[in-house]
Amino acid sequence: MLALMIAATVAAQAPPAADPEDKAVLAVTQAFFDGMAAANPEAMRATVLPNAQFMGVRTQADGTVKVSRVAFEDSFGKHMDPGIKEWIWSPVIIRRGALATISAPYEVSRDGKTLHCGIDVFTLAKADGAWRIASISWTAEPDACPELRKL
Numbered sequence: 001m002l003a004l005m006i007a008a009t010v011a012a013q014a015p016p017a018a019d020p021e022d023k024a025v026l027a028v029t030q031a032f033f034d035g036m037a038a039a040n041p042e043a044m045r046a047t048v049l050p051n052a053q054f055m056g057v058r059t060q061a062d063g064t065v066k067v068s069r070v071a072f073e074d075s076f077g078k079h080m081d082p083g084i085k086e087w088i089w090s091p092v093i094i095r096r097g098a099l100a101t102i103s104a105p106y107e108v109s110r111d112g113k114t115l116h117c118g119i120d121v122f123t124l125a126k127a128d129g130a131w132r133i134a135s136i137s138w139t140a141e142p143d144a145c146p147e148l149r150k151l
Contacts, residue, residue: 021131022093025100028131029122033087039080048072048133049125058140083111088120090151098126105148106138117145 028047035043052072059065088104095101102122108115118139124131141148 019095021095021100025093025095025102025124025131026091028124028133029088029091029102032133033085036076036080037085039082039084041076041080044076044080045072049127052133053135055135055137056140057138081110085109100124100126100131105151107145107149114145116140116142117148119148 032044032047035041035045035047054070054072054075056068057065058068086106086108088102088106091102091104093100093102100122101124102120104120105117106120107117118141121137122133123135125134126132
């Protein structure tokens with residue numbers, strides 16, 4: 001009986017709060033996605049460091065891999081299409097000092113239709129007291145959504 005009471009007490013307790021710095025890192029990532037959904041390059045720009053770099057890795061139909069690298073200002077920084085929404089789940093955060101990474105499965109859609117899924121890797125640095133994105137790398141896998149949604 002005592003074991004049941006202890007188990008019930010432990011189960012009723014809230015899980016420990018996430019680390020405030022981890023929350024801040026995730027908040028910057030969400031702000032980037034919110035800016036993308038709003039087709040607002042200025043809102044996105046507020047979340048990235050100058051000269052932020054982006055890299056997409058996509059396997060082509062013939063099996064070859066295409067790696068695309070671009071600076072934020074040369075792509076997202078100029079124009080965004082309305083209707084794009086991206087979200088992550090099950091993030092793994094590694095943080096040491098002023099450096100943080102987030103790895104997570106993601107899905108991106110346009111006007112409610114899934115375009116593709118993959119893995120996002122964000123690298124962030126804390127500069128002038130604020131976390132900002134230094135780079136984003138991702139895989140683009142149109143057929144991986146069912147598998148990745150299970151993670």
